[in-house]
Each structure stands twice: as C-alpha cells, then as structure tokens.
Amino acid sequence: MHERSHVSLAELTTIGLGGPAKRLIDIDDETELEQVLGELANESDEVFILGGGSNVIVSDGGWPGTVIRPAFRRFDATKEGCEVLLHLGAGEVWDDVVRECVQRRWAGVSCLSGIPGWVGASPIQNIGAYGTELSQVLVEVHAFDRDAKRHVIFPAADCALGYRSSRFRGNARHVIEKVVLRLRADGGDIIRYPELARSLGVREGASVNPAEVREAVLELRRGKGMVVDPRDTESRSAGSYFVNPIIDAQALQRLEARALELGIVTEAGLVPRYPNPDGRFKVPAAWLIEKAGFHKGMTVGGVGISKKHALALVNRGGATSDLLRLEASIFHRVMDRFGVRLQREPIFVGEEMEDTPKSCAGP
Ligand SMILES: Cc1cc2nc3c(=O)[nH]c(=O)nc-3n(C[C@H](O)[C@H](O)[C@H](O)COP(=O)(O)OP(=O)(O)OC[C@H]3O[C@@H](n4cnc5c(N)ncnc54)[C@H](O)[C@@H]3O)c2cc1C
Incomplete structure (x- = not known):
C-alpha cells in the first residue's frame, strides 16, 4: 500500500x-x-x-x-482443452495483457488492442472497438461490495453489459478486483468491422491471425490519435468524448428531414446509421458534430477537437472549465440542429459547472 x-x-x-x-x-x-x-x-x-x-x-x-x-497485479492462465481461462488483476494494464495474449497466439481480444487503461475498468463500460466487446470474452468479475462489505463474484450474464455500459458504471458500490476471461488457445479472430476488413484486405467474416489483427488495429487507431502516446498531442484526450447516440425510427426520420432541409444530404438514406439489435439505430456522434459545424483541429480556449478524430476533445493547455464549455456548445448545437441528445462517455470526477447540460452529463 x-x-x-x-x-x-x-x-x-x-x-x-x-x-x-x-x-x-x-x-x-x-x-x-x-x-x-x-x-x-x-x-x-x-x-x-x-x-x-x-x-x-x-x-x-x-x-x-x-x-x-x-493496483493488483495478476496474470494467471489455465488451459482447458482448446480454451484458456485468464485471471487478471485489476491493476494490469489492458493493452499489455492484449499484447501478451497475442504473443501467445490466443484469440479473442486482438481487436481490443490499443485501448488504454487498466483491466479493473474494462467491464465498467464494456470496452469495445472494431466489432468486438469485452462481453464476448468475459467470464466473471470479482469485486468488493462496499455496501454489503464482502467480496462478490458476478458471472458475465449478471453484469448487464451493453454498449458502453454495465451495472458497475456510474456507481461506486463495487470495486473490481479481478476479471476472468475465456480466450481460444489457437486460431484466428473473426473480422466483423468493415474498416478493419478493408485495412487487412479480407472480407468481413474472415478469420485472421491475432498478431496481424493487432498490427492493423494499432495502425488504424494511431491514425485517429486513439493510441495514447506522449509524442502525439492529438492523443491527449479521454478517447471518444460522446457515445454514439442510439435513436428510434421516428427520431431518425426527424434527423433525416433536418439533414435534407439544411442541405447536408441529398437523400435521406445518406444519413449514416447502423441497425441496433433492439430495432433502433446507432448514429455516429462524430458525423453529427461535424455536420453541426465543428471541425477537426479547432481550438477554443485551451482545448479543442483532435485534428485526427472529431469525437476526441483534446487538451491544448487549458482547464476542465474550457472543456465543459466546449462540450456544452457541441451538445446544444447538435440538439438544436438535429434534435439528437449527445451523452458524455467519460466519467466526471468532482463538482460540475452549473451550466453543464444535465442530460449530457451521463450517469
Ligand atoms: C486515446 C483513448 C482511446 C480510447 N479508446 C477506447 C475504445 O476504443 N473503446 C473503449 O471502450 N474505450 C476507449 N477509451 C476509454 C478508456 O480507455 C476505457 O474506458 C478504459 O477501460 C478505462 O480504463 P481506466 O483504467 O483508464 O479507467 P479510469 O479512467 O481510471 O476510470 C473509468 C471509470 O471506471 C471506474 N473504475 C476504474 N477502475 C475501477 C475498479 N477497479 N473498480 C471499480 N471501478 C473502477 C472509475 O471510477 C471510473 O468511473 C479510450 C480512451 C483514450 C484516452
């Protein structure tokens, strides 16, 4: 200690x-x-x-x-037939774990390469990238329950894992101590994400060696400033600042109508959207932000929008109050233009400014 x-x-x-x-x-x-x-x-x-x-x-x-x-350290693997059960301490660095797994030719996490942070936080928002989410490999979460004052184990099915969400997010009741993953001892990772498939030169659904997937993912992420690197000022961020909004068919129709009216698209179908399993639609927050008039590389006060990715707000020598002002202006302009409510992805620590849009603050 x-x-x-x-x-x-x-x-x-x-x-x-x-x-x-x-x-x-x-x-x-x-x-x-x-x-x-x-x-x-x-x-x-x-x-x-x-x-x-x-x-x-x-x-x-x-x-x-x-x-x-x-900061618990632990990396224990047991082989069970063609699977590997991996017990990880909360303080292991997530990307070091992924690199080690890939080196050992274990499949399951290569698409999650380059995500910063520690293992203990990985279930909090069910980390995800390039078509893979932690939920696909998570077996159980070991935690300390501060209310009941005892150690508890949650099977993955009881963690309420969703898109950037879980039962743990937004409440400090459980301190995660250990995470158990199930990986495949050999074989490839299935490529489900079109951009990654293009970069690997394979079709979607193809199985690719995890080491190749890791290299391709890291390359794509570097291009977006999404690998933390002290030499890359565009990575001085908290990653994606807003989650991609999930909206129903009516809200999508309203968004399409507004985009047509404003001359942003020539056909309603050109508003980007991805079907969500519950019948709703996921709209890229980066598209909404750029079409609301914000652009990559802009600076306001001491903060700005990354030159590489419209969804990453970066620190250019400013203060949190500058960041919250930029967040509020993005939130309000997207709301006014498209009627879509953005929600902040990172967790806020401490006192918020009074004029932070409450709906933006997230859990
Ligand atoms: C450049 C960049 C790229 C990113 N790319 C992605 C991405 O592709 N996909 C993605 O999903 N995320 C991404 N993120 C977000 C972030 O890396 C992940 O959410 C990560 O899991 C956070 O881990 P952390 O240890 O840094 O958590 P912290 O930032 O320290 O904490 C985040 C939250 O988790 C809670 N928490 C942390 N540890 C514990 C614990 N042991 N027990 C209980 N609660 C805990 C904290 O209280 C807080 O609420 C990115 C961030 C950056 C900066």
Missing part, C-alpha cells in the same frame, strides 16, 4: 486536466482493499476509484476526498 497527500489528478489522467485529490492510496491486494475501505467507511471522506485515468474528466477543483487505485 502506498499513500500520498495532495496529489495532482491531472498527471494521473490521459487528458491531463483537473485539480488535486486530498489523498491517493495505491492498493496491492484484496486484503488491503477491504481494510482501507473499512477504515474509510468510518471517516466522512468520499471515495473515488481510479484506474489508468483514461476515461475520466476531473474538475478544476479536484477531488476533496480519497482516491483509491486498486
């Missing part, structure tokens, strides 16, 4: 914004976690759980309480 006072949270996040935490405690195992949470329950301090800081926005005022990082 390692404890420090008055720690800059900006330095612990990929976007590099926000004020300090009163106290930061790095915790090495389940026993320490239970002990520390027990002690904190008797204090009035509020607790925030942090991993790699790649999906959080910290307020300029920081966090007045204690930040806990479950």
Whole structure:
C-alpha cells in the first residue's frame, strides 16, 4: 500500500486536466482493499476509484476526498482443452495483457488492442472497438461490495453489459478486483468491422491471425490519435468524448428531414446509421458534430477537437472549465440542429459547472 497527500489528478489522467485529490492510496491486494475501505467507511471522506485515468474528466477543483487505485497485479492462465481461462488483476494494464495474449497466439481480444487503461475498468463500460466487446470474452468479475462489505463474484450474464455500459458504471458500490476471461488457445479472430476488413484486405467474416489483427488495429487507431502516446498531442484526450447516440425510427426520420432541409444530404438514406439489435439505430456522434459545424483541429480556449478524430476533445493547455464549455456548445448545437441528445462517455470526477447540460452529463 502506498499513500500520498495532495496529489495532482491531472498527471494521473490521459487528458491531463483537473485539480488535486486530498489523498491517493495505491492498493496491492484484496486484503488491503477491504481494510482501507473499512477504515474509510468510518471517516466522512468520499471515495473515488481510479484506474489508468483514461476515461475520466476531473474538475478544476479536484477531488476533496480519497482516491483509491486498486493496483493488483495478476496474470494467471489455465488451459482447458482448446480454451484458456485468464485471471487478471485489476491493476494490469489492458493493452499489455492484449499484447501478451497475442504473443501467445490466443484469440479473442486482438481487436481490443490499443485501448488504454487498466483491466479493473474494462467491464465498467464494456470496452469495445472494431466489432468486438469485452462481453464476448468475459467470464466473471470479482469485486468488493462496499455496501454489503464482502467480496462478490458476478458471472458475465449478471453484469448487464451493453454498449458502453454495465451495472458497475456510474456507481461506486463495487470495486473490481479481478476479471476472468475465456480466450481460444489457437486460431484466428473473426473480422466483423468493415474498416478493419478493408485495412487487412479480407472480407468481413474472415478469420485472421491475432498478431496481424493487432498490427492493423494499432495502425488504424494511431491514425485517429486513439493510441495514447506522449509524442502525439492529438492523443491527449479521454478517447471518444460522446457515445454514439442510439435513436428510434421516428427520431431518425426527424434527423433525416433536418439533414435534407439544411442541405447536408441529398437523400435521406445518406444519413449514416447502423441497425441496433433492439430495432433502433446507432448514429455516429462524430458525423453529427461535424455536420453541426465543428471541425477537426479547432481550438477554443485551451482545448479543442483532435485534428485526427472529431469525437476526441483534446487538451491544448487549458482547464476542465474550457472543456465543459466546449462540450456544452457541441451538445446544444447538435440538439438544436438535429434534435439528437449527445451523452458524455467519460466519467466526471468532482463538482460540475452549473451550466453543464444535465442530460449530457451521463450517469
Ligand atoms: C486515446 C483513448 C482511446 C480510447 N479508446 C477506447 C475504445 O476504443 N473503446 C473503449 O471502450 N474505450 C476507449 N477509451 C476509454 C478508456 O480507455 C476505457 O474506458 C478504459 O477501460 C478505462 O480504463 P481506466 O483504467 O483508464 O479507467 P479510469 O479512467 O481510471 O476510470 C473509468 C471509470 O471506471 C471506474 N473504475 C476504474 N477502475 C475501477 C475498479 N477497479 N473498480 C471499480 N471501478 C473502477 C472509475 O471510477 C471510473 O468511473 C479510450 C480512451 C483514450 C484516452
């Protein structure tokens, strides 16, 4: 266990914004976690759980309480026939795990290459990219239940995993300690994402060696500033800032009508959308943002939109208040133009500004 006072949270996040935490405690195992949470329950301090800081926005005022990082290390694999059961500590770096799996020729996670952050946060929003989601390989989540004060195990089916969502997101009740994945000991990964298929030169549905998939995914991600790299200022972000809105057929019709009226498209069918399994439609937030008049590379105050990806808001030497102002102006303009409500993807830590659109703030 390692404890420090008055720690800059900006330095612990990929976007590099926000004020300090009163106290930061790095915790090495389940026993320490239970002990520390027990002690904190008797204090009035509020607790925030942090991993790699790649999906959080910290307020300029920081966090007045204690930040806990479950930094448990564990990488244990057992082979069961042609499958591998992988037990991972919450503090393992997600992309190091993917690289190791690919090196061992295990299939299942290569499309999730390059996603920053720690294993403990991976179920929080059911990380996903290039046609794969954690839910496809997750077996169970081991956590500490702060209300019941005991260790609990959730089979994947009980985690309520959805598009960028789970039962854990937006509430601090469960501290994730360990994640168990089931991978295939050999074989390829199925390519379900058109852009990735094109880059690999294969048809959708083809099976490709995980090492090749990883290289292609990393290449695509670098082109979008979606691999955290201190040399790439366009990756100084929290990843995608808004989730892709999922709208019903009526809302889609209204969006198409507005896009036609504004001369943005010449045919209703040209508004991009992807069918969702529940009959609704997923619309790319990046398209809405650009068609609302925001452009890649723009800077407002000390923040802006990445030169490489319209969905990534980047820190160019500003403050969280600048970011929230840019967020609000994007939210309102998309709402006014298209009647579509954007929702912030990263979790906000600390006090929000009063004029942040409530509907934008997410859970
Ligand atoms: C450049 C970039 C690209 C990205 N690309 C993707 C992508 O392709 N797909 C995708 O899904 N995401 C993406 N993200 C978002 C982010 O990387 C993931 O959500 C990641 O899983 C967050 O991990 P973290 O350890 O950094 O979590 P943090 O940012 O530290 O925390 C995120 C949330 O999880 C909670 N949390 C963290 N650890 C625990 C724990 N052990 N127990 C309980 N709660 C916990 C925190 O309280 C917070 O609410 C990207 C981010 C960046 C910066």
